Amino acid sequence: MRMADWLSYTDIEQLKSMNRYYGFDQETKHSKYELIRVLLQTIGNECFVHKNYDELEQDAKRFTQLIILDTSLSFTMEELRAKASIAGSAKPQALIRDTIKRGWLFPGYTHQTQYLFHVPHDVRKHLLSRLATSYRQSPHICKYTPAIYRDESHLLHVDFIQFLHFIKTEVVKTTHSGAIYKNQQKQLFAQFQIEEEVITKRGPRFGFGRRYHEYPDRFSFIYDYAYYGGYIRENLDGSLGLTEAGNGKLHENEEENLKAMYRFWIRLYRKPIQQLPMVIRWIGLLGYPDWIEQESVWLAVKNWLTPYFYLNHEALFQKVIKMLLHLGVIKVGIEDEITYLTLTQSGQKWMQGVSAFREREIEDHFIQQNLKQEK
Numbered sequence: 001m002r003m004a005d006w007l008s009y010t011d012i013e014q015l016k017s018m019n020r021y022y023g024f025d026q027e028t029k030h031s032k033y034e035l036i037r038v039l040l041q042t043i044g045n046e047c048f049v050h051k052n053y054d055e056l057e058q059d060a061k062r063f064t065q066l067i068i069l070d071t072s073l074s075f076t077m078e079e080l081r082a083k084a085s086i087a088g089s090a091k092p093q094a095l096i097r098d099t100i101k102r103g104w105l106f107p108g109y110t111h112q113t114q115y116l117f118h119v120p121h122d123v124r125k126h127l128l129s130r131l132a133t134s135y136r137q138s139p140h141i142c143k144y145t146p147a148i149y150r151d152e153s154h155l156l157h158v159d160f161i162q163f164l165h166f167i168k169t170e171v172v173k174t175t176h177s178g179a180i181y182k183n184q185q186k187q188l189f190a191q192f193q194i195e196e197e198v199i200t201k202r203g204p205r206f207g208f209g210r211r212y213h214e215y216p217d218r219f220s221f222i223y224d225y226a227y228y229g230g231y232i233r234e235n236l237d238g239s240l241g242l243t244e245a246g247n248g249k250l251h252e253n254e255e256e257n258l259k260a261m262y263r264f265w266i267r268l269y270r271k272p273i274q275q276l277p278m279v280i281r282w283i284g285l286l287g288y289p290d291w292i293e294q295e296s297v298w299l300a301v302k303n304w305l306t307p308y309f310y311l312n313h314e315a316l317f318q319k320v321i322k323m324l325l326h327l328g329v330i331k332v333g334i335e336d337e338i339t340y341l342t343l344t345q346s347g348q349k350w351m352q353g354v355s356a357f358r359e360r361e362i363e364d365h366f367i368q369q370n371l372k373q374e375k
Contacts, residue, residue, distance in 0.1 A: 003044050003120040007036045009109040015039070021101035043103045049126040052102065062087035062303075063095055064104065067119055068127045069281035070357045074108070074116040086275070132285055135296045142291035142333075142340050149333030153344050155193040156261060156326055157254045160222050162191055164246050167232055172240040179214035180240070194218060194326065204310040207272040208319075210367050217319070218326050225264050228366065255346070262327050262350050266359040269323070271367070272316075275304040277356035279320055284343065284351035287330060291340040294321065294332070 007015065015035040024038055042048050053064060066083040067075065075083075077096075084092030099105045104123050108116045166172065166188050174180055180188070185198045196216040199205075205213045209224040226232045231246030249257070270276045279301045286292050286300060298317055305313040321341070324330045329347035333340045343351065 001118070001120060002122045003103060004036075004040055006106040006118070006120050007039060007103075010106065018043075018101055018103055021098070039103065044122070046126045046129065049123065050130045053127060053130050059084075059087045059089040060095060060098070063089065063099065064127060065131065066278065067099075067105070068124055068131070069278060069285065071281075071352070071355050072357060074113065074118050075105075076116060080105075080117060128285060131300075135286055135300050136290075136292060140293040140296040142293075142335055144291075146291060146333030146335035146340055148335075149331055149340075150325065151328075151331040151344065152194060152325055153328035153331075153346060154254060154258070156218075156222070156328060157258050159192040159194060159218075160226065160257070160261070161250060162193075163188065163219075163222055163226065164231060164242060164250055166191065167240050168242045168247070168250075174234070174238050174240060176238075177214065178234060179211070185215070185219075189219065192219075207308060207367070209268055212367075217322065221261075221265060221268070221323065221326070224268065224366075225261055228264065228362075229260075258328060258346065259350055259354070262329065263354055263359055265323060265327060266354075266356050267362045269320070270359065270361045272308045272311075273320065274306065276320070277359075278304045279317075280324075280351070280356045283320075283324065283330065283341075284347070287341055288343045288348055291333060291335075291342040294339040294341050297341065 010018075012032050012035065015032060018039060019035055022039075022043065024042070043052075053061065056064065063084050066087060067080070070083075080096050081092050084095045087095070089095045096105070100107075100117075103120075104127075105117045105119060108114050108118065170184075172180060172184060179185075182198050182200075189195050189198070196218055199214070199216055208217070209220050210227065211223050212220045214220070215223060223232075226246065227234070229245070229249075230243055231249050233241045233243050235241050266276060266280070273279065282301045282304070283297055286297050298314070301317065302313050305316050307313060308316060311319070321330070321332070324347075325332055328344055329350060330341045331344055333342075
């Protein structure tokens, strides 16, 4: 609902509280209608909302981003407190209370929704506009397709199916640690649309999947998706086999499988990248409809990234970009030696249809083997 609708359901004491928060004169306003009229004339204005956002303290800005970029229709008080804590607020309850007085959050008005909080549609739209214009300035936007660009749409699905076919038609043997022998890895990778190199150097590789320490990033993800979904099995005799579910997967709709892979990736990478949903939503906000400099996206998301053991902020960002490219969510291009990115058609749909905030982290036991291997 729009702000006007929410205000009409708000009781008069709350309306007076909002008027006081903004310093509006209430002496001549005795009716609910008058209180609403004054609020709509000011806080319902897009420029006024932009100005209010710009004047917020840093923790309030981060909290606002957390509720605006989260596409959930409503939030519980517990969820709001968690977001206030993530935002770095020393007084989360006061921060939430001020956001309500500001008219950017409203409690439900029915028996079923009275303990849920909602962001008015027009307020969300105004604030998203403000966030986008902070980084989508004309010098950083490319309105045409760059001279060189890379689009891997659908290719992850193609190579996933190729992997299942490979297991179905070949005898795939594994080492004592459970990895496919390197010669057979090379044979498999040569059949992929996007070829990767076999890992030969030992270094710190953990946290991004069950077999991340054994395989390069893209194939590690394909393997983990296949194993987690029950499409392949690791036999006791040191071989890999295709399950009945995996055989059925060979004929599944491509679009649905890619969407499922995107959701699985969020769950898998949320563990090492705690604020991955915020990073994804920022990329979705800035990466459409035009191409935007990758550097501008980096500036928007870097404060939402925390170093993960052997990887710093920028390395994590590059890993996210790399996997979103593999997943077919974004395209990456180069024009005049500047790197740009934009959402693909599938990326646009998935960003709108999948709430990264609602995707739970993958279960601990799934990647424990990886961690044990590195110890």
